[in-house]
Amino acid sequence: MKIGILGTGHIGKTLVKRLSAAGHEVKVANSRGPETIDADVLSSGAKAVTTQEAVADVEVIILSIPLNRIPEIAPLIANTPEGTVVIDTSNYYPFRDDKIEAIEAGQTESLWVVEQLGRPIAKAWNAIGSASLANKAAPKGTQGRIALPVAANRDRDREVAMALVEDTGLDAFAAGTLAESWRQQPGAPAYCTDLTREEMGAALAAAERQRLPARRDLGVAVMQERLGDGTTNPDADWGVRLVRAINM
Structure with missing residues (x-):
């Protein structure tokens, strides 16, 4: 497929x-x-282009940018054909x-993105850490292959996103509509x-919406304290163990 990716952070560059x-x-x-x-x-054959060129003449656009930058790129996305599949990987961190x-x-993050872009999206690759995506x-x-939830309202958006998740070495799990994507x-x-x-199915079902912000912020606080003390260097799986412990 012809794919345009916006963003070269840790997630974006691995997807490229x-x-x-x-x-x-x-x-x-x-x-x-x-x-x-x-x-x-670019070592696997991707081409570096401008943001305007990245969204032109493609079948899929993947947004791998901070969530608060979504409104900035909305005009670019607005000019793309309706059939272009847009996949968002972002998460909200205050x-x-x-x-x-x-x-x-309380608005679901992916529905906020839909409002900013004015078009449907699929939500994928937001529920994995950059180290796990790069190395696992x-x-x-x-x-033991890692599974990722994929949420979408349109069948084609879901099918394309799930196929691409599989192409990145992960099992794609259909996680329902965007209204339910708060579970990821x-x-x-x-x-x-x-x-x-x-x-994955049991984990999605076990999510408690009212507890998400507190658990998110607790994880951030622990990571910032541990990674910022200048004396420790947790291994790549430390973050996975931390988030699992918070959700026990």
């Missing part, structure tokens, strides 16, 4: 490499210009995104806990 390696025609852009994109990101009043009041891909059928937001049992397909 994985989807290019899977045979897709990938264009990638960031806010600083194509000349700033590292050659390593310490980074500033407070978004609608989400603070596995061939289909591998025992930060603070939920399915979020960044590296579950298998067999475990």
Whole structure:
């Protein structure tokens, strides 16, 4: 497929490499210009372009940018064909995104994104840590392969997003509509806990909406305290163990 990816953070750059390696025609852009994109990101065949070029003549657009920057790119997305599948990978973190009043009041994050863009989306790759995405891909059928929830309202959006999740070495799990996608937001049992397909359904069902913000903020506070003390260097799975413990 022809895919445009906006964002070269930890999640975005892994998606660029994985989807290019899977045979897709990938264009990638960031806010600083194509000349700033590292050659390593392009090592599997992706092409660095401007943001305008990234969303032109593609079948899929993947947004891998901070949630508070979604309104900035909305005009770009508004000019794309209705049939283009838009996949959002973002999550809301108040310490980074500033407070978004609608989400603070309880609006599901992906529905807020839909409002900003004025078009349907699929939600995918938001519920995995960057280290797990980069290092834990596995061939289909591998025992213990990590599963990711995918939410969408339109069948094509869901089907395309799930197929691309599979192409990044993860099991895609149909998680329902965007209205239900709060179950894969930060603070939920399915979020960044590296579950298998067999475990994912129960984790989504166990989510308690009113508890998500407190659990999200607790995880952030612990991570900032531990990673910022200048003396410790937790391993890549430390964050997974922390989030699992918070959701016990």
